[in-house]
Amino acid sequence: MTAGLLFDIALVVGLTIIAFRAIHAPDLFVGAVLYIVFGLLLALVWVRLNAPDLALAEAAIGAGITGAMLLDAVRQVGSPARRAPVLTRIGRVAPWAGAVGLGAVAAGALVTLEDRGGTLGEMVRGRVAESGVDHPVTAVLLVFRGYDTWLEVGVLLVAAIAVLGVRRTRVLVPSEPSSEAPPIATAAAGVLLPAGVLIGGFLLWTGSHAPGGAFQAAAVLAAMGILVSLLGRPPLASLSALRLRLLLVCGFTTFLAAGVVGLLVEDAFLRYPAAAAGWIITVIELAVTVSIAASLVLLFAGGRDRAADEAAG
Amino acid sequence: MSSYVVYVVGAGLLLVVGVHGALTARHLVRLILALNVMSGGVFLALIAISARGAGSAAGPDPVPQALVLTGIVVAVSITAFVLALARRIHALSGRTSLSEEDLE
Numbered sequence: 001m002t003a004g005l006l007f008d009i010a011l012v013v014g015l016t017i018i019a020f021r022a023i024h025a026p027d028l029f030v031g032a033v034l035y036i037v038f039g040l041l042l043a044l045v046w047v048r049l050n051a052p053d054l055a056l057a058e059a060a061i062g063a064g065i066t067g068a069m070l071l072d073a074v075r076q077v078g079s080p081a082r083r084a085p086v087l088t089r090i091g092r093v094a095p096w097a098g099a100v101g102l103g104a105v106a107a108g109a110l111v112t113l114e115d116r117g118g119t120l121g122e123m124v125r126g127r128v129a130e131s132g133v134d135h136p137v138t139a140v141l142l143v144f145r146g147y148d149t150w151l152e153v154g155v156l157l158v159a160a161i162a163v164l165g166v167r168r169t170r171v172l173v174p175s176e177p178s179s180e181a182p183p184i185a186t187a188a189a190g191v192l193l194p195a196g197v198l199i200g201g202f203l204l205w206t207g208s209h210a211p212g213g214a215f216q217a218a219a220v221l222a223a224m225g226i227l228v229s230l231l232g233r234p235p236l237a238s239l240s241a242l243r244l245r246l247l248l249v250c251g252f253t254t255f256l257a258a259g260v261v262g263l264l265v266e267d268a269f270l271r272y273p274a275a276a277a278g279w280i281i282t283v284i285e286l287a288v289t290v291s292i293a294a295s296l297v298l299l300f301a302g303g304r305d306r307a308a309d310e311a312a313g
Numbered sequence: 314m315s316s317y318v319v320y321v322v323g324a325g326l327l328l329v330v331g332v333h334g335a336l337t338a339r340h341l342v343r344l345i346l347a348l349n350v351m352s353g354g355v356f357l358a359l360i361a362i363s364a365r366g367a368g369s370a371a372g373p374d375p376v377p378q379a380l381v382l383t384g385i386v387v388a389v390s391i392t393a394f395v396l397a398l399a400r401r402i403h404a405l406s407g408r409t410s411l412s413e414e415d416l417e
Contacts, residue, residue, distance in 0.1 A: 004316070005315075005319065008316050008319045008320065015323060015327065015353075016327060020330045020334075022346055023331075023343055023346045023347050023350065024334070024338075024343070028342055032346075035346055038350070038353070042356075049364040050363075050364050051360050051363065051378050053382060054356075054360065054381055054382060061386065062388070065389055066392050069392060070342065070346075070392075070396070073400060076403060077342060077399055078342065078409075094336075095333050098332065098333075098336065099328070099330075099331075099333035102328060102332055103328040103329035107324065107326075107328075110321035111322070113362070119374050120374065120376045121375055124374075125375075137379050137382070139375070140376055141379045141383075148379075148383055149383065155386070155387050155390050159390035159393055159394045166397045215382055215385075215386055299390065299393035299394075
């Protein structure tokens with residue numbers, strides 16, 4: 001047994017234990033922190049499995065932004081849970097039986113899955129030169145399966161609209177306008193913000209030929225936005241409802257416009273003219289980055305608008 | 314035993330933990346955590362399949378990787394929306410769970 005395999009086993013065992021502890025931690029704050037650890041371990045798994053794009057996205061979105069949302073929500077709704085009711089024996093065993101049965105069937109099916117080769121991946125690698133970008137994952141996201149990515153940007157947009165709807169607001173209101181920002185956070189922001197903006201820009205640019213791209217770049221930029229939110233100034237709060245909407249929809253509409261151009265020029269939705277493909281992809285990625293970053297900041301800051309809670313409560 | 318087997322068994326274990334959590338947890342935030350653990354298991358299965366052909370010079374299959382990247386962003390959207398709903402429920406009713414027994 002090689003060291004690499006031992007590491008894989010340790011990683012999987014650690015993931016499983018931390019996932020269980022995160023869900024069932026008596027203190028929800030501890031659960032949220034454990035979930036962040038879970039996300040970081042998952043990012044390590046993606047590195048082991050040769051998926052650096054995912055490792056970047058998982059660390060930034062899965063662990064980072066989701067973690068920040070959870071920690072912030074727990075502050076509000078993390079009231080000490082009522083003692084779990086004493087379950088009957090069947091009540092304890094049945095959920096385990098169902099879950100283990102499902103997991104065993106899934107794992108069994110995957111372990112016995114034949115590796116037949118001839119995957120889509122080989123087709124992608126064979127034709128990546130035609131796509132206008134060099135990095136295969138970006139080629140799949142923006143060119144070969146552009147339709148999926150366009151709709152995914154739509155999902156994020158719908159989520160942002162839904163959060164605003166739940167809050168019954170059209171603009172972001174600073175949650176704690178009078179509160180003084182903690183000095184350590186202010187100092188950290190001074191160092192992190194310029195670096196974060198640079199890293200975000202770098203990730204966006206590098207996505208055309210190496211791991212990185214619009215999603216990772218947007219996640220890093222959104223993290224900077226969340227940092228500023230935590231200092232009491234949501235970066236989108238000064239925007240009017242119209243400007244906020246324009247920021248949120250620009251990714252979706254730019255993607256749509258590129259699709260329509262493809263329909264008119266190349267006779268197929270989202271098929272880009274070969275000569276201009278690289279440029280069109282760059283423009284889409286820029287617009288998508290802006291929209292995703294704005295949506296993620298809104299999803300975080302929109303959820304934590306406490307004034308509305310008090311008004312409602 | 315190969316890395317592939319280790320990771321797909323891991324995917325199964327995460328599915329077990331997530332489904333069990335979803336069936337037993339009451340607090341809305343715990344349900345959201347369980348949902349995210351389940352999707353982590355699904356992502357792990359996809360990426361283990363993607364990496365299986367890595368023995369060849371070609372490298373991992375980029376299609377499942379793109380799928381999971383999409384999945385991560387959808388998961389964070391859902392999490393944010395459900396957390397906003399949970400906060401609204403808490404603000405309006407003071408409850409943190411949807412089970413009937415907690416109504417009192």
